[in-house]
Amino acid sequence: MAQAMGLEIPADELARLSSTLDALEAAFRPLAGKLDPSVDLAATWLPPAENPQ
Amino acid sequence: MTIVEAAAALRARKVSSVELTRHTLAAIEKQKALNAFLTVTAELAMEQAKAADHDLKDGLDRGPLHGVPIALKDLFDTAGIPTTAASKVYEDRVPERDGTVTRKLAEAGAVLVGKTHQHELAYGITSDNPHFGPVRNPWDLERSAGGSSGGSGAAVAAGLVAMAMGTDTGGSIRIPASFCGCVGLKPTYGRVSKHGVLPLGFSLDHIGPLAQTVRDAAITLNAIAGHDPEDITSSTEPPVDYLPAQEPSIASVRIGLPENFFFDVADPEVVTAVHRMAAMAESLGAQIVSVRVPDFAELNAVARILLLCEASAALEPHLNRRELFGKDVLALLDQGRLIPATDYINAQRLRTLYRTRFNQIWNYADCLFTPATPTTAPKLGQYQVEIGGKMEDVRLATTALLRGINALGLPALSLPSGIAKTGLPMGLQIIGPAFTESLLLRVGAAIEDERGVLPSPPVV
Numbered sequence: 001m002a003q004a005m006g007l008e009i010p011a012d013e014l015a016r017l018s019s020t021l022d023a024l025e026a027a028f029r030p031l032a033g034k035l036d037p038s039v040d041l042a043a044t045w046l047p048p049a050e051n052p053q
Numbered sequence: 054m055t056i057v058e059a060a061a062a063l064r065a066r067k068v069s070s071v072e073l074t075r076h077t078l079a080a081i082e083k084q085k086a087l088n089a090f091l092t093v094t095a096e097l098a099m100e101q102a103k104a105a106d107h108d109l110k111d112g113l114d115r116g117p118l119h120g121v122p123i124a125l126k127d128l129f130d131t132a133g134i135p136t137t138a139a140s141k142v143y144e145d146r147v148p149e150r151d152g153t154v155t156r157k158l159a160e161a162g163a164v165l166v167g168k169t170h171q172h173e174l175a176y177g178i179t180s181d182n183p184h185f186g187p188v189r190n191p192w193d194l195e196r197s198a199g200g201s202s203g204g205s206g207a208a209v210a211a212g213l214v215a216m217a218m219g220t221d222t223g224g225s226i227r228i229p230a231s232f233c234g235c236v237g238l239k240p241t242y243g244r245v246s247k248h249g250v251l252p253l254g255f256s257l258d259h260i261g262p263l264a265q266t267v268r269d270a271a272i273t274l275n276a277i278a279g280h281d282p283e284d285i286t287s288s289t290e291p292p293v294d295y296l297p298a299q300e301p302s303i304a305s306v307r308i309g310l311p312e313n314f315f316f317d318v319a320d321p322e323v324v325t326a327v328h329r330m331a332a333m334a335e336s337l338g339a340q341i342v343s344v345r346v347p348d349f350a351e352l353n354a355v356a357r358i359l360l361l362c363e364a365s366a367a368l369e370p371h372l373n374r375r376e377l378f379g380k381d382v383l384a385l386l387d388q389g390r391l392i393p394a395t396d397y398i399n400a401q402r403l404r405t406l407y408r409t410r411f412n413q414i415w416n417y418a419d420c421l422f423t424p425a426t427p428t429t430a431p432k433l434g435q436y437q438v439e440i441g442g443k444m445e446d447v448r449l450a451t452t453a454l455l456r457g458i459n460a461l462g463l464p465a466l467s468l469p470s471g472i473a474k475t476g477l478p479m480g481l482q483i484i485g486p487a488f489t490e491s492l493l494l495r496v497g498a499a500i501e502d503e504r505g506v507l508p509s510p511p512v513v
Binding site: 002003005007008013014016017019020021024025027028030031032035039040053 | 257301350351354355357359373375384390393398399400402404405406455
């Protein structure tokens with residue numbers, strides 16, 4: 001992905017980052033996978049009391 | 054001296070603002086080993102102090118902060134004074150205008166003595182800064198003051214100033230408050246303007262005070278809360294008087310103790326201290342209820358995705374100059390650039406879901422008591438910490454009980470819950486529904502009054 005995006009991140013640093021990111025994605029992706037299509041996001045993040053959702 | 058004490062002494066003519074400021078500047082100089090300040094604004098402070106004394110003499114009283122020395126984290130724009138975020142990226146940055154909070158504190162008569170040191174770009178929790186050295190903890194100079202508002206925490210805990218402003222994107226006010234043994238208030242998202250504060254996570258950044266007492270935090274919130282047309286995320290919810298009464302009543306307040314997560318991932322001594330605070334609240338008439346909270350580890354994962362992406366976006370213009378960043382910050386910035394946009398969007402959708410789920414708690418409890426940090430302050434350079442016999446990453450463990458609250462935008466107060474056997478302070482976190490700062494401060498003040506004064510750190 002870094003290559004595709006043209007990011008200049010040294011290879012050794014990329015290797016170090018990937019394990020941390022993998023762990024985060026392992027926790028996150030299952031949650032995202034279970035999202036119902038009806039769940040919207042606020043286009044602008046409003047203070048909780050003022051957000052209609 | 055607290056803000057309340059200083060305000061009384063100034064009005065009784067027992068001390069002048071010039072004397073207070075001179076004393077503060079001398080104390081900052083004496084405690085240089087803490088490395089709590091990046092810039093000391095001695096000349097400006099003396100000018101402001103003279104003006105404050107003059108105004109008070111003429112009968113112009115701007116309120117409890119009038120003539121009281123305070124400090125700002127180095128993220129707050131100050132006209133003509135370097136505002137660098139303790140980074141090389143912004144090393145030469147000198148704003149032309151004050152930010153809104155800077156302006157409001159000046160209008161309240163506060164005397165600015167300097168800009169406090171912090172974690173580089175506010176992106177970390179140790180304040181062990183590769184460019185300007187570490188902030189040191191007044192309880193043990195070999196330990197972290199926490200971060201990112203480490204200089205503010207150290208300065209307040211060491212008694213250099215009564216109050217110093219901080220910012221909190223994933224715990225950055227509450228962590229130094231817990232590690233240094235002072236009070237830290239993260240108000241509701243939108244309660245305090247972010248205008249003129251360098252951003253880290255646009256939808257996660259909160260602005261609030263670190264202070265010696267709960268009442269001093271309340272006095273500060275009174276001065277800085279309110280709608281600001283210059284900040285599009287600023288709330289139009291009218292502020293109230295946040296200062297708790299002299300003998301605040303917490304009778305019938307329902308205090309929730311989470312059944313899951315919060316007490317499972319903290320040191321037993323920290324857990325015991327929170328339970329002691331809950332028992333204290335119960336003795337004052339509060340009702341203790343057991344509540345189950347939505348999966349906080351999941352919410353933390355959502356908040357991490359949001360922060361990684363938003364911080365990398367904020368610093369994108371500078372990321373081609375890798376030599377400007379410390380190793381830990383650069384690693385996080387690189388991670389943020391490798392997360393797909395779909396993950397960021399889904400994290401925002403999950404945030405909506407968790408906010409709805411978390412708000413169900415308020416049907417059963419008026420606020421929650423949890424530990425602020427799961428441990429006391431780690432040593433500088435320590436990367437892992439032992440919790441329940443398991444080694445954990447210091448950054449992830451320290452933010453575990455805090456980060457999710459930023460994604461929800463809820464207010465949270467951290468105050469000392471006692472001193473551990475190691476001689477280091479421990480922190481209690483009180484979390485409430487949106488815009489219930491006055492309740493949190495009332496509960497905090499009642500606990501603080503009942504708990505009594507804790508010992509001062511050895512450097513004082």
